[in-house]
Amino acid sequence: MCSSGCVDSAEVARCFDLGRVRSSSTGPVARGKQGEVWRLDTTEGAWAVKVAFGAVSEPGIAASAAFQEAAHAAGVPTPELRRTREGAVLGRVGATELVRVHSWVDLGPPDPLLDPAAVGEVVAAIHRLDVPADGPADPWSHEPVGAARWDDLVEELAAAGAPFAGDLARLRDELVALEGWIEAPEVLRTCHRDLWADNLLPTPDGGLCVIDWEESGPADPSMELAAVVFEFGRSDPARARALVESYRAAGGPGAVRRRGHFTMLIAQLGHITATASSDWLRPNPRSPSRQDAHAWVAEVFDEPHTRAVLDGLLRAVVAPGTG
Structure with missing residues (x-):
């Protein structure tokens, strides 16, 4: 599920307890400066799987993940962060790939003229x-x-x-x-x-x-x-x-x-x-x-x-x- 085809969607589903895989995108559906996002559909719902370009670590993202979870709990409109079976933000999929998962949200294109x-x-x-x-x-x-x-x-x-x-x-x-x-x-x-x-x-x-x-x-x-x-x-x-x-x-x-x-x-x-x-x-x-x-x-x-x-x-x- 990354550019080199090294991430297995079934492994992602298992790692994050997402249920059985129904389908997954054949390439990234979105790409930013920090990473790319793939879509994964399972029996538990639709998910955004993010693969970072640079090195990431659990301690390095713990505070930002907790902040997003606090925002979601308070009603800020944001995808829900999905943790692994062990409660981690990052899941190791394959030999080297670290990914994170959020609930899927359909989004429009960037628009600086929003209301x-x-x-x-x-x-x-x-x-x-x-x-x-x-x-x-x-x-x-x-x-x-x-x-x-x-x-x-x-x-x-x-x-x-x-x-x-x-x-x-x-x-x-x-x-x-x-x-x-x-x-x-x-x-x-x-x-x-x-x-x-x-x-x-x-x-x-x-x-x-x-x-x-x-x-x-x-x-x-x-x-x-x-x-x-x-x-x-x-x-x-x-x-x-x-x-x-x-x-x-x-x-x-x-x-x-x-x-x-x-x-x-x-x-x-x-x-x-x-x-x-x-x-x-x-x-x-x-x-x-x-x-x-x-x-x-x-x-x-x-x-x-x-x-x-x-x-x-x-x-x-x-x-x-x-x-």
Whole structure:
């Protein structure tokens, strides 16, 4: 059930106590930057089987798995995590393959123009969980790429003839200026930390579903909210305002009040841009071809998160007297 055909669907069903196999996909039905998903249908239901590209371990994912389970129990719309017969998150299938299993949910394609009020309500439900942070903030979400690294990438991409080298060169000063907004989180609690449109998806019945909780960990809810405001507000003040008003009404604890609250957005999009650029130079399982890397980095160039855009969103969502 992986690209090399090394995972046996019957073994997965046995390991996770899923009943008898009825059918399984002949290839991955979804693929992300961290892994690929296969579908398995058994007498107990339909299941999403995720195979990670990189190394994973039970201790390394224990906290994020527990957070997803807490979210599911609290009514956050998310697939149910299935544990093995022994109670583990990861199941060893075959000689080397470690997989995890979730209940299957039919999902629509990513759409940053989802109903902003519905998005705000879901994010508030996640933030209301109030799960204490189990460590420090992670660099991917809270630290800059840095001017020196940007300069190196611009030079390397230009020398290699990357088709987006000019785009990055033109955006370089803006990216460095934005990193000047980055600040330390005020409040750390467990957050999803990956609430892009790829992971907050529509369902056929008109609802929403949150997937891919593996990156969950310590963050500031206000910083995660600001990232969501950009992703689903785009540059539309009315959408941004509707999202935040819904979040507040649903009891969300975060608030976007200043430029520093865009720290998670700036850091994550900076690291995504730098990583995708590096992947173009050196393809790998995350980005198997230069076309994959180009498509990933193009998302930033298509709708850049400039200071002007973020300031406009900030003006739209800051309540009078709280700026």
